[in-house]
Amino acid sequence: MKSVIKSSLLAIAGAGLFALPASGAVSLENGSLAVAFYQVIGGVVQNNTLVVDLGQASLYRENTGYNVSVSTVNPGIANSNIGGALSNAFGSTWADSGTVRWMVVGGVAAGPTGVSGDPSRTSYLSTGVSDFNVGTTFPSDLSSSNRSQVSGQITQFFGSVQNETATVGNADAAQLPISDASSIDEFVTGGGYFTLGHDITQTLGAGTIANGPHGLVFEGALDIYRLINTTTGADLTASYSNGNAAVGSPQYIGTLALDSLGNLSVIPEPSAALLGLLGVVTFFHRRRSA
DSSP states (O other): HHHHHHHHHHHHHHHHOOOOOOOOOOOTTTTTEEEEEEETTTTEEEEEEEEEEEEHHHHHTTOOOOOEHHHHHHHOOSSBOOOOHHHHHHHHTTHHHSSSEEEEEEOOOOOSSOBTOTTOOOEEEEOTTTTTTTOOOOBOOOOOHHHHHHHHHHHHHHHHHHTTTTTBTTEEEEEEETSSSOOOOHHGGGGTTTTTTTTTEEEEEEEHHHHHHHHOOOEEEEEEEEEOOTTTTTOOOOOOOOOOOOOTTEEEEEEEEETTTTBEEEEOOOOHHHGGGTSSSSSOOOOOOO
């Protein structure tokens, strides 16, 4: 019954994707990226989930900075640190308990126009960097029906988060119970992952990069891929990918990292961009030296 009720509420909420945000509320706008967190203990999704609005995806697609905070990429973000929000949602051991999972999703809803070089039904999805999920792969070519389903699910999720009350101390984050129609669990349970059927999440602390590029230390790192549904009206290039975007094929745009204090930063990894070329059957992420 919970699932039926939540699905009905999600469908209704999804229709309000373009509604104006309320005061003191998180509102995921069309064309944006969101970071979502949830906790699993004993195989059971726990009560709290957390959603953080990163702003327009095009800012990250065009980013050329290395190891820059998300508030540098998007000056509209007041604070790139979400440590307080994570502690409130999952406890003080969120970084290394091995129970908190995170992902990045975003994109443009179906419609007559695109947003900042991303055409209608463009989707953004993450996959864990190999230091954490060794052997993680990403589908290399998604059919039109797959792309439509994934885009529709992301749009539904974005619509359901409209006007959720912002977390105290962070205007870009909203903590949601799983009983809420906006909670992320509805889109990841059963291995569906927005109907992609591929795990786009990563467990924090499952394999900390103790000696990453340039000595950087992180609790989590997600490579972000862009999937376009058409080349019409599309900006085909991304700052850290070789070659142009192709319909249905993942295009690497950068890596989002989270340190143990809760700081979010963007770390483009040019060598990983080679994996985004059209015709690659499976994406293998190189393992950073320890």
